[in-house]
Amino acid sequence: MLHVAYDGTKYHGYQIQDGPDTIEGELLKALTSLTSESGIELIGGSRTDAGVHALDNVCVFDTEASIPPEKYIFALNQRLPEDIRITESCEVDPAFHPRHCDSVKTYEYHIHTGKVPNPLKSRYSYYTYYSTNIQAMRDAAAYIVGEHDFSAFCAAGAQVDSKIRTIYSCDIIINPTSDDIPKANSESSSDDITGTDSRPETDIIIRISGNGFLYNMVRIIAGTLLEVGRGHIASEDVKDIIASMDRTKAGPTAPALGLVLKKYDFV
């Protein structure tokens, strides 16, 4: 089993496709080059969407190669683009299938707010101009936790038998940007007439752990919690939105770039 981290910006998602670059495609090229075996089949953990990042996705494959399991990390990293890194490798039972095992997946959705988007964050964090009521988001997030039918938070057209999933936690974490550099007497005290918006830049992370997630589920939860934070949806309405099982009642799907698969644990 390989644990894989990647910057998803340039890729058309995890799953291999004819044509565009994918994470699975790059992993297969590197594995084929390393083992000289053709027809390797990868079984992935999470088939992340285009533009979504991961710090800990997983995949397994069968091989006849006599390479010690722990050697795959450096051998594959030499053959992979720099925005994809193997972080761990180990041998697992040949019957092991990551999607047929009980697992806990933890995703984070990153947001930053402020007067202007921060160009050093814009690749990994969704920018919104609007200030956000964090307590309202936390109140709403509490309704998400538990075992529910998440049909209201699943993109249309997803083909799965059951839309019941268990969410173990959904936390809203704030990191006000540490700007502990004392500001000298700058010109702004006398000349600055831009001071209509002096809100500090704020980083908001929605961290959510569960036994499984439907198609676009985390991004729809993030989009809904952002609507709650802006006051467009009341916190307590999230309970009714879940009960409605109606996608149109939930908020919009938040953009892919803010999403990262943080941890993929087997239990």
Add this chain to the structure above:
Amino acid sequence: MLHVAYDGTKYHGYQIQDGPDTIEGELLKALTSLTSESGIELIGGSRTDAGVHALDNVCVFDTEASIPPEKYIFALNQRLPEDIRITESCEVDPAFHPRHCDSVKTYEYHIHTGKVPNPLKSRYSYYTYYSTNIQAMRDAAAYIVGEHDFSAFCAAGAQVDSKIRTIYSCDIIINPTSDDIPKANSESSSDDITGTDSRPETDIIIRISGNGFLYNMVRIIAGTLLEVGRGHIASEDVKDIIASMDRTKAGPTAPALGLVLKKYDFV
């Protein structure tokens, strides 16, 4: 005066050149489009190198345009690439020259260590495999603070009258990556035989404030402090390296991508 933030990855530095994209070149294009004035001359604060980032660089220009000063933020951001953002704009005295004023510049050099580079950090943080003695780096940094001739920390060929600068602070800040997600009983307890390197990923920031910096000075200081952290240079030798005024005694120039101009304050 404009305050400018940018991701320097794609740019050949701040200063305009014939051919390659530069920050100054993009600013001039946007200003020319906005004001319809030709021949605008920009006077920049810090002429950052290729690949160096900024959260707060500054520049000034003269204009006859009747645009209210605070309107430049949004009007220019509409015309600039997304990796360059105006964060503040204000009117200043026509005689104001950012490089002829007393100022305090604060740079940060970002480093991350661990078994494998983190692809979500590699754009803004220099990766080193080696573990680093933070106390030794802090002891060495203390010698940097104060008024010194920094010839030993200046790239060869720099043409300046005096290489004396005053450093107000040089701090080593550690942010162990917050990984407070409880790890479930993963396969690693039984199968993982990669456990030869279980060091946690660590973020290290060298934050340095001064009244001015020579060419490549922060990157040479960062490269030297990293050599101290690895034990290749003794902390107390940094005092002698400064006194030597000899560039060859200091460490290598650390890569541009880890450097960000964090604050540009006028005093």
